[in-house]
Amino acid sequence: MINMKEGKNRINRWKESHLPQTREFRFILHLLRRSPLSILGLAIVICVLLMAILAPFLANHDPHEIDLQNKFQPPNREYYFGTDSVGQDIYSRILYGSRLALQTGITVLATAGSIGLIIGVIAGYFRGKIEEVIMRITDIFFAIPSLILAMAVSAALGERSLTVTLVALSVVWWPFYTRTVRGVTMSLRENQYIEASKCIGANDWRIIFDHILPNTLGVIIVQASMDMGNVILTAAALSFIGFGAGPGEAEWGRMIADGRFYIQTYPWMTIFPGLAIFFAVLGFALLGDGLRDILDPRLRW
Amino acid sequence: MEMPEVLLSCADLVKHFPVTSGFLSKTIGQIHAVDGVSFYIREGETLGVVGESGCGKTTVGRTILRLIEPTSGEVRFEGKDVFRLKKGDLKRLRRDMQMIFQDPFSSLDPRKTVFSIVGEPLRVHRLAKGKELKGTVLSLIERVALKEEDLYKYPHEFSGGQRQRIGIARALITNPRFIVLDEPTSALDVSVQAQILNLLKDLQRDLGLTYLFISHNLNVVKFMSDRVAVMYLGKVVESDITEDLFRSPLHPYTQALLSSIPIPDPKMKYEQITLKGEVPSRMNPPPGCRFHPRCQYAERNCAEKVPALKRIDGEHFVACLRA
Amino acid sequence: MESLLKISGLRTYFYTYQGVVKAVDGVSFEVNKNETVGLVGETGCGKSVTALSIMRLIQWPPGKIVGGEIIFKGEDLALKTDREMREIRGNRISMIFQEPMTSLNPVFRVGDQIADVIVLHQKVKRKEALKKAVQMIEAVNIPDPEKVARQYPHELSGGMRQRIVMAIAIACNPDLLIADEPTTFLDVTVQAQILKLMESLRNKVKASMILITHNLGVVAQTCNKVMVMYAGNVVESGHVGKIFENPMHPYTKGLMNAIPKLNEHKDRLEVIKGLVPNLVNPPSGCTFHPRCQHAMEICSKQKPALTEIEENHLAGCYLYH
Secondary structure, three states, X not given: OXXXXXXXXXXXXXXXXXXXXXXXXXXXXXXXXXXXXXXXXXXXXXXXXXXXXXXXXXXXXXXXXXXXXXXXXXXOOOOOOOEOOOOOEHHHHHHHHHHHXXXXXXXXXXXXXXXXXXXXXXXXXXXXXXXXXXXXXXXXXXXOOXXXXXXXXXXXXXXXXXXXXXXXXXXXXXXXXXXXXXXXXHHHOOOHHHHHHHHHOOOHHHHHHHHHHHHHHHHHHHHHHHHHHHHHHHHHHHHHHOOOOOOOOOOHHHHHHHHHHHOOOOOHHHHHHHHHHHHHHHHHHHHHHHHHHHHOOOOOO | OOOOOEEEEEEEEEEXXXXXXXXXOEEEEEEEEEEEEEEEEEOOOEXXXXXXXXXXXXXXXXXXXXXXXXXXXXXXXXXXXXXXXXXXXXXXXXXXXXXXXXXXXXXXXXOOOHXXXXXXXXXXXXXXXXXXXXXXXXXXXXXXXXXXXXXXXXXXXXXXXXXXXXXXXXHHOOOOOEEEEEOXXXXXXXXXXXXXXXXXXXXXXXXXXXXXXXXXXXXXXXXXXOEEEEEEOOEEEEEEEHHHHHHOOOOHHHHHHHHOOOOOOOOOOOOOOOXXXXXXXXXXOOOOOOOHXXXXXXXXXXXXXXXXXXXXXXXXXXXXXXX | OOEEEEEEEEEEEEEEOOEEEEEEEEEEEEEEOOOEEEEEOOOOOOHHHHHHHHOXXXXXXXXXXXXXXXXXXOEEHHHOOHHHHHHHEOOOEEEEOOOHHHHOOOOOOHHHHHHHHHHHHHOOOHHHHHHHHHHHHHHOOOOOXXXXXXXXXXXXXXXXXHHHHHHHHHOOOOOEEEEEOOOOOOOHHHHHHHHHHHHHHHHHHOOEEEEEEOOHHHHHHHOOEEEEEEXXXXXXXXXXXXXXXXXXXXXXXXXHHHOOOOOOOOOOOOOOOXXXXXXXXXXXXXXXXXXXXXXXXXXXXXXXXXXXXXXXXXXXXXXXX
């Protein structure tokens, strides 16, 4: 039995809470409220998340079910977004496509972020020769345009599948995180509390784990939310070119590729996946922008 | 009366920082931050080190603790040669020699609680765990006049003065014998400074601490120190018992420095000795006595011979050819 | 004594997430021609905000002047438009800020930066302005002014940079100079030089000066009149000799006793207990009462007005009413 009074008390205590985490969280909400675009971004992202989680419940057709009799159907009551060249329901495919999009984004960013974090912290903290070597290597990666690099990696790995896309995009993205983390580490290093820890007798690795890493996570999260849109877009581009998802897979970029010969005749095959990509990228970009504004200037304790 | 033992001695300490330039970081010169500094500190006393920006006092503090590796020289703490210690011994030494930093805002990790910050030295040296750790941290917090509920707060919830107290608690938790205080109150308001200085004096008395007090604020140094060393451009130019130094300084730089302090009494207009010129570059210090280009008493000798720091009487040392 | 600047009941509030910060809450004082007024107080007392309010440099959001008058040569600055203020800033009222490192634009030569002000307000050609700029550099006792005029800020030392900032400030012969902690970041020997220079420049240009500082020594040596501020209010004001000889307000006394002095030997410093109050929720009545050893009942009820206790010496404290 839920004790209503107890529950109310707890909420009141949470509101009055002096716990810095709670107050910080509420402050962030307050700042978010002041920026309607960020809220829009957050709303879109939540929509995409819900699409992905609830896909099995929201879809009314099997996304891979081929029904040649119903191919090229325009949007109607049965098929909300119409059907494609083999009768698959575009609406359901978009829903399931959101899963792929998010999976790709999260996996790539987690991988690139982790690699970038480790290498970036080493470069930024130890400086000297090892920093030079690491930064020159990242420079080489930067010199190659992202899409071309991704294509090259995919080609090198032989097969064309989403897994290969994940690897290729991770390879493209890790240098960005290395550079960002190195920058943050370099500035963190100058703080007197780092010197204080050395004075206490802590060795370098302890300082890195205890003091530097926790303070870099914020930056990574901001960068990741801004990059998410870009990763989804690049993955879709790769699929469009033919490097990522195979024909028929319910991946947004692939769907556009499959429909590109029918733009004039059956435009819904490309419009809806295109819109899906557009909104997803927009949502993450707005959210990332908002997060950066929140975490940057006012956090001067 | 028997003098207490010398706890820390420093002989001919030198620290040069290389200046690099260009793509491959070629070394084009050296900054002579500290250029042959010698002094001693007795147990239980406070040696004040004063000087203006660029004189090297901050570098001296850090080099003694081996936070920066010296270029040359010798520092002995309780007889041990600090610069020759191996890693393990050096780590153990850090329990005995600590530092209190200047900036209350950046000397505490903003993401750690007070408990975590003050307890860090105990964890690093594995001196206590669990309940014992908490108990020790708590007792130290209370000694610096903070409360138990402050243990789980974050640095930004405290004022500058309170943060310095946290820093002091952290420095004291391993029971050190010697503390380097690097401008501990320069970033604080006057009234807060008074509280912290009183606290530092009380702690010194209660715990038998030895202080190296670095500051550019002469009033504060006079209040805190038993003896004072004046630095200019990497060298000690004069050192003496505090009272005597302020009453009758011998070195022309010390005289100019003391005369520049504005006296908080409108009836006593101060007669300031104006030094001509500016502080010279530390990459190319003047030959001979480093102060000679700005000294009103300079003779030709001063540009040729480097004056050694020699004893005039008692604890009074001066580095001047005319002394 | 002719009045140059008269501030009455100035209130500047900052509207923040935590609440309304009453940075300046009823400040009144007067600056006469040819005098140096010291504004003394610790962090958060409102002295810098007062200066910025005079210059109308308070940004909205979150700060705003919510009340009071700033009468400068007969006109109320609080009512002026931004355009009108731009005519005044750098021209009739100049300001020198704390950090010489960041007051100058690092990508322009210092001579150009001085000339900018001259061109803006005196409507002369660039060449003419540059010539005048060199004269200004000479006026602030920098040797080899023509060479220095072509240098960038990072090539100069802190003391020299502060002199350049002063040159910019006096370039148009202002009536009032506001200096916000001009020597705090400088070495003590440089500070002495700069203070001497400021005094001589002020005399040459016949300007008045408001000197903001927390250093009582500086105040004693340079100011004619002193204003002691605490938590947004002036608690004591008057002639510098009278204030140092006979400080009346408990805060002023506490401040003077908290500084270790050169000619005394003390074992402990007297301390003002407690902390500077949170300006979102300042204490009721007299803002100093929670920390005051002489606090009476009325102190927490009503804010004491600044009243004249002896000639040229005002204090806001019920001990003297």
